[in-house]
Amino acid sequence: GAVVSQHPSWVICKSGTSVKIECRSLDFQATTMFWYRQFPKQSLMLMATSNEGSKATYEQGVEKDKFLINHASLTLSTLTVTSAHPEDSSFYICSAGWGGMNTEAFFGQGTRLTVV
Amino acid sequence: KQEVTQIPAALSVPEGENLVLNCSFTDSAIYNLQWFRQDPGKGLTSLLLIQSSQREQTSGRLNASLDKSSGRSTLYIAASQPGDSATYLCAVRFLGSSNTGKLIFGQGTTLQVKP
Numbered sequence: 001g002a003v004v005s006q007h008p009s010w011v012i013c014k015s016g017t018s019v020k021i022e023c024r025s026l027d028f029q030a031t032t033m034f035w036y037r038q039f040p041k042q043s044l045m046l047m048a049t050s051n052e053g054s055k056a057t058y059e060q061g062v063e064k065d066k067f068l069i070n071h072a073s074l075t076l077s078t079l080t081v082t083s084a085h086p087e088d089s090s091f092y093i094c095s096a097g098w099g100g101m102n103t104e105a106f107f108g109q110g111t112r113l114t115v116v
Numbered sequence: 117k118q119e120v121t122q123i124p125a126a127l128s129v130p131e132g133e134n135l136v137l138n139c140s141f142t143d144s145a146i147y148n149l150q151w152f153r154q155d156p157g158k159g160l161t162s163l164l165l166i167q168s169s170q171r172e173q174t175s176g177r178l179n180a181s182l183d184k185s186s187g188r189s190t191l192y193i194a195a196s197q198p199g200d201s202a203t204y205l206c207a208v209r210f211l212g213s214s215n216t217g218k219l220i221f222g223q224g225t226t227l228q229v230k231p
Binding site: 006032034042043044045046049091093095097102104105106107108109110112 | 150209222
């Protein structure tokens with residue numbers, strides 16, 4: 001299957017700082033990538049849809065100014081958690097697919113963010 | 117509202133048993149349904165993808181079925197092994213003008229296979 005790489009796999013940061021997470025499609029081009037958040041023992045919740053060359057589409061309740069998404073190329077999307085707080089501590093995971101609606105979705109390894 | 121539900125939340129079986137994981141969804145208008153495996157603290161591994169026009173898909177000891185009209189899918193695991201212990205997630209890509217291809221996930225079933 002296609003490979004989606006996410007970096008870093010874990011990060012610890014201080015409250016008030018910003019953290020950038022990268023999501024790369026290694027062997028295919030992805031015009032659309034998705035960012036999910038997962039709390040302990042819970043399922044994945046979609047945060048936003050990242051579109052190459054245009055603004056991201058955020059789900060209801062997700063703060064656009066706090067979770068900045070940039071999809072500057074067909075193989076890279078970034079999620080920046082700005083002014084992080086302890087409640088932002090979570091597992092963030094991205095996904096991408098090489099084709100349209102009928103194709104398989106592939107996920108990155110996830111990033112464990114801990115804000116202290 | 118488009119929702120996905122998985123039952124049970126947790127399951128413990130002895131090694132060698134065949135087992136079934138259940139997934140239900142509220143809207144039969146779907147593109148496809150995908151089953152994933154997630155190990156603790158890890159990302160998701162895609163297991164099977166079933167298109168809306170298909171009834172089932174098989175990969176090794178795994179078989180996934182889809183009954184779109186009743187809004188149900190099952191993941192059948194044959195001859196379970198301790199290495200199958202993980203959380204299994206069902207995700208649906210619903211039809212709709214507002215859908216950008218996103219997946220809606222169930223809560224997952226955490227499986228433990230005891231040696």
